[in-house]
Amino acid sequence: MPEQKIPLELTRDLLSTLITEGTVSAETGSVLVFLPTWSIMTVLSKLMEADAVLSKSCKVIMLHSQVPKEAQMEAFSPAPAGLAKVILATNIAESSITIDDVTCVIDSCKVKITFFSETTKLSYSDVVFTGRHNLEQRKGRAGRTRPGLCFRLCTEQRCEALQDEVPPELTRMPLVGAALLVKSLELGDIMTVLFQCPDPPSESAVTHAISELTLVRALDDEQNLTSLGRILARLPLDPHVSLALLMGHWFFGLGDAMATLCAAMSFDEPFRFERSAGYLPWSISQKYQGSHKHSDQFLLGLVHQEYARLVETVGLNSANSFITSEGLHPAIMRQVYDASEQLRSLLQTDALGALGLGGPEPLDEDALGPSSRKRSHTAIRDWGPQEWQWGAVLLGLATALPHVAVHQEKRHLWVDEEARGAIHRSSLNCCKNSFVFPSPLFAFLDRMQEEGWRPARCRQLTNMPPLLALLKPFANSTIRMDAEEGNCVIIADWIPIGPVLPDTAHLLLLLRSRIEDMDIASFLYVQLTLAYFMFFSF
Structure with a gap:
């Protein structure tokens, strides 16, 4: 098997052996499996459900942002009588949390991280081998209160060839946000400040970030922050997404709709997607089939707008029922709702809502308070095929x-x-x-x-x-x-x-x-x- 591929069938068989032999049980301890992505966690969970032994002898708990907080908290509770507790987790379980009854760790030795290609100017996510220090930290999750075991799903040669650490974020991520923060905090020259970091980025990456901020008119030719740049620094979005939000609000009066769409673009999709389900697996796609305008953003807007309508007109219980019936992720739905409310509040302030961009004066801090204007619950749903709003x-x-x-x-x-x-x-x-x-x-x-x-x-x-x-x-x-x-x-x-x-x-x-x-x-x-x-x- 290629080393890039995670041996999920082997992982399933290993879990079956551990449980059958009594190494992992409600009495002897639980097992923690490190996997890089939600989709891979889901595939392993399905393999376990289809296994004659595992389906009857273990309780599977997933630690991931797409799982409701209440369900994740079960990882800290004792296993039900007669069942072994199997915890599937990403690298969030490396150091952020401690589960006392873990006695066995199965480590895929992989992690999902984001890179920025200076050649193609594309950001992309990739699953790569993690660092040796991360492997040691994962191993330390087992046996904290009693003797433990650790299984690593890679060869000894690969393990010895790993770097000590995963590349730091500043060396592999887009630097536009960091550069904008440097200027908004008046820390000085962008290149100088970022080069003083413990793991400094490359000169070409910083130059690209400065060019991007100049392109979106956030910086002038002398790298001074412009009036528009001060506004972009206040918005918790990528600068290009912030510009789309401001354009929709200032030019077309579509602040509500654009706040929802821009918030949705800043998080993962809320749809539960299983590899075995094929294409378009969620029921809500059929409800809006033919009206989505071949746009994922449009469908996301419809879904999140409906959730907001239910929250604000009927109540949270009805909104949660909508989430359940449509197979959506509760945590993501709530995160997007809160983010869109924050954006709406910012748009309705004097500082952002009706600002002329010609003056150099800074934003008024007192103008950034909350707003009480009600949300439009039909802004996206009512657009017809030829509507100018679209x-x-x-x-x-x-x-x-x-x-x-x-x-x-x-x-x-x-x-x-x-x-x-x-x-x-x-x-x-x-x-x-x-x-x-x-x-x-x-x-x-x-x-x-x-x-x-x-x-x-x-x-x-x-x-x-x-x-x-x-x-x-x-x-x-x-x-x-x-x-x-x-x-x-x-x-x-x-x-x-x-x-x-x-x-x-x-x-x-x-x-x-x-x-x-x-x-x-x-x-x-x-x-x-x-x-x-x-x-x-x-």
């Missing part, structure tokens, strides 16, 4: 979703001229069979790289009309006419769109400039131009 939200999504891909066939995509990707199985746009989308272009949030899955899978996609993909405000690429093809425009430096008249391309460049200036005084111009492009395509 065009405005598409403009926001074109800003918020950093990457563009070209659909090839079924679930296959091109993410650049040479690299292929795949639509994640949890997406509404994932098709088993051939399907012709309204547009061949997709904007997506990020991509995941996990064992056994090549190429990378793209998450949270929205089918993007060519003109809006061409417009794409604050994009780190230029719009240029293809000299060889004539009336053809190149976007993202590699995707041809056409035919497009030079006058149309010029108008789009002008519109992009107006939007990127966040010129509220010209919002009517933006609205009318957007309406024109929503009704007239190539």
